[in-house]
Amino acid sequence: MPDSQAVFFWLLAALVIGSALAVVLLKNIVHSALYLFLTFVGVAGLYILLHAEFLAAVQLLIYAGAIAVLIVFAVMLVRRGDIRLSNLYSIHFLPALVVSLVLFALVAVAVGRQLWLGYLAPPPEEPLVSLARNFLGEYVIAFEVAAILLLSAIVGAVLIVRGRRRSAP
């Protein structure tokens, strides 16, 4: 009987990494976006493995909408030419590959040397309650600032998209 935790971890890891590679390597931007959603579903699965169910639901709820909007914009803004060649590599692709590989090698070496003394105690009895206590207790200022940030992002996005208002006819 294999360790079910390990089985799910490796399956989800393969899903996340495979679809993330597809996001970066595919040349069709819509396929990239769909694989991006698959990556996020895999990450949500990892959250569930880590006993963060609320976060997994937030991940699904927010990113499903976000990806849909991304696809719409991608399709709208790539009107000219072929959608199958809408997501090409830039001239910086090779340097970027080198940078990413070097960074990964560095982190991998560091992670390989470090051994954290982690322990798997049972998660909090009521995770939602402790989340709420954190948000409206210790981190209440950050919470309010985040709300203001979202509001200003919405207002800013609408202003930028609308552009300069022309005089009324």
Next chain:
Amino acid sequence: MEHIFTDLAALVAGWVSGSPQWVQTLVMGCLYLIGVLTFIFLNCIFLIYLERKVSAYIQQRLGPNRVGPRGILQPVADALKLLGKEDIIPEKADHWVFRLAPIIILVPAIMVFAVIPFGKNMIPVDLNIGVFYFLAVASTTTLAILMGGWSSNNKYALLGSMRAVAQIVSYEVPLAFSILGVVMIAGSLKTSQIVAAQENYWFILLQPLGFLIYFIAATAEVNRAPFDLVEGEQEIIAGPFIEYTGMRFALFYLAEYANLVAVSCLGVTLFLGGWHGPWLPSWLWFLIKVYILIFVFMWTRWTFPRIRIDHFLDFNWKVLLPLALVNILLTGIGLKLYQYITLGVW
């Protein structure tokens, strides 16, 4: 009668009680899945018949009346017809996405039923994020519609799927906010506890505005008339489903009815007291209430004309969303007042 389904589950659990833990989990999971699938398919078959009959009575027609007594076998004839149709994939379509879309749209439609309490002790999985799980999984439907619409490589399909994104993403906001009022009163996201909190009075009495917002937003979420702008036969033919034929089209159709049943089940759970009711078995009460709500959905569909897309989105952001926020504010004030009156503390 009351315990017929729970006894069945206990019987199967007894059979596998000797085997290892993961076998038990697997067997019970499959059992719940089969139960939910049976529920969905039986309801969908019946709803196809019911929709046609209801629309016929509202329009003073007879409706299907040739196949079987009172046309009861009409869904079977429909299914046979769809099975026999040629399966067409457009030449310029994105083949894989086109094939995947009708399958993917069924996944959230089935998954949402996991947290619905169908009766006393008849909830497949009692998650501690219950209602929120429902919203999160249901929101992925947008992507399946978008996949179908984009991959068809048809301008009407693309228009329809863009409408779907605009409509479903924006109506999710008042839907979530209308549910929030109920969650505040029940003090839990668990569907089982929300139902338990409605033992004496239904939440529709405490949250009439919330129920109205939920009903409107849910109609928009499942793309039913008067908010069926995604399909809009007279404007964009059938929207994202225009290029689909035969069984693939039937899967979209099935998902649509499954979503209708799902939002009705959630509405009953949140606002109409779930399975609570006198005399009859709890699951029968649940079913009766769900069908009453479905009937109201059909009634609105066949009574109101379709709304224009810009009016429709304006209505969401300028009317429905502020109303939902006011509802949350009033609920909060009411809760505090109730606390003060009964307990004497703020």
Next chain:
Amino acid sequence: MITLNHYVALSALLFCIGLLGALGKRNAIAILMGIELMLNAVNINLVAFNRFLQPSQVVGQVFALFIILVAAAEVAVGLALVINIYRRRLDTNIEDLNWLKW
């Protein structure tokens, strides 16, 4: 047995893939996707550290939620900028956006 090192390694790999996407793609929307991948890698890290080192608390999840929130704001503003650029240039190719260069 899955340890914290597994999660950190996975998150590092995901981060590097995201970095590759953000640096090596031509389409502005693809670059936004790469940034999203990197943010998600960070979130895995936070939640995993939370789970393995402080299992009785949820501070890591709180931080992860803040990151998701900031990511949402970032996508909104980023897409608005892309649209505005597209209106002037009819293009979303990052390599053509060199107005400030000379």
